[in-house]
Amino acid sequence: MKKHLLSFTGIFFAFAAIAQLPVNNNPENRKAIIEEYTGIHCQYCPDGHKKVDQIVAANPGSAFGINFHVGGYATPSAGEPDFRTSFGTPIAAQASLTGYPAGSINRYVFAGLSQTPGGTAMSRGTFVSASNAIMNDPSYLNVALQGTIDAVTRILKVDVEVYYTDNSPVSTNFLNIALVQDSILGPQTGA
Numbered sequence: 001m002k003k004h005l006l007s008f009t010g011i012f013f014a015f016a017a018i019a020q021l022p023v024n025n026n027p028e029n030r031k032a033i034i035e036e037y038t039g040i041h042c043q044y045c046p047d048g049h050k051k052v053d054q055i056v057a058a059n060p061g062s063a064f065g066i067n068f069h070v071g072g073y074a075t076p077s078a079g080e081p082d083f084r085t086s087f088g089t090p091i092a093a094q095a096s097l098t099g100y101p102a103g104s105i106n107r108y109v110f111a112g113l114s115q116t117p118g119g120t121a122m123s124r125g126t127f128v129s130a131s132n133a134i135m136n137d138p139s140y141l142n143v144a145l146q147g148t149i150d151a152v153t154r155i156l157k158v159d160v161e162v163y164y165t166d167n168s169p170v171s172t173n174f175l176n177i178a179l180v181q182d183s184i185l186g187p188q189t190g191a
Contacts, residue, residue, distance in 0.1 A: 020161055023144035027165040030139040032063040032131040036103040037092050037121065039073025040080060046190045048101030048124040055131050062135050066180055068092060073100055081186045095121035105130040140166035141173070 034052050038045040052065040068088035076082045095104045096119025104120035105127070113126045122130060142165060147158040158177055 021144035021146055021159060023161045023163045024142045025163055025165070026142075028139050028142055029062070030106070030134050030137045031061075032059070032134045033106050034063065034065045034103050034127060034131060035091065035095075035105075035107070036065060036067045036101060037070050037088075037095070037097050038067050038101055039069050039071060040076065040083065040187055041189045042073040042100045043189050044124075045073070045101040046188060048103065048127075051124050051127045052103065055128060059131070059135060063131055066178055071097070071100070083184075083186065092121070095119055097121040099123070103127055106134050108134065138166070140164060140168050143175070145177075 032055070034055065036045075036048055036052050038048065049067070052067075056063045056065050068085070068091055069083035070088040070092040074084050074088075095102075095107070096114070096116040098115045098119075098121065101124050102115060102121040103124065104122070107120050108130075109118060109120055110122060110126070110130050110133070113122045113130060115121045115123065142163045143160065144163075145158055145160045147156055149156050156179060160175060162173075162175075
């Protein structure tokens with residue numbers, strides 16, 4: 001009996017170790033990821049931030065904002081904080097950014113809304129309509145993830161589960177994970 005109880009306990013812990021994340025099996029609409037290109041010396045960027053914040057507040061769990069401090073407006077003067085990152089410039093370049101404030105929604109090319117033909121960057125005046133278009137579009141997969149950070153080793157571990165509710169239009173899907181900070185105080189030029 002002890003041998004069977006030990007085996008059952010071992011099986012229970014094995015199942016607990018590989019338990020699935022709570023990914024939804026029902027079809028859902030896509031989420032809007034608004035990547036805003038900004039800088040501390042951009043006079044009209046506070047209006048762009050406000051528009052993104054309003055979209056996120058109106059669509060909890062369906063819209064998310066990420067700010068990339070890139071370009072000349074992001075270059076700090078003496079004594080100012082430097083919010084630029086090594087990946088912001090390549091992301092802005094891929095978006096074909098031509099003016100500030102600007103943003104990309106899900107890195108999707110919206111015909112007629114892009115700052116340059118074929119680019120994903122668009123002006124802040126189109127954020128709402130582009131975000132709504134994305135959030136009204138059915139997704140062909142649902143994603144659940146759970147992350148843990150070890151503060152000592154500074155290692156982020158993320159468990160991800162994907163459930164396809166429809167066929168993917170492409171043969172390979174990729175996952176990007178962004179770790180963002182908020183409530184960081186700093187100077188901002190405003191008009």
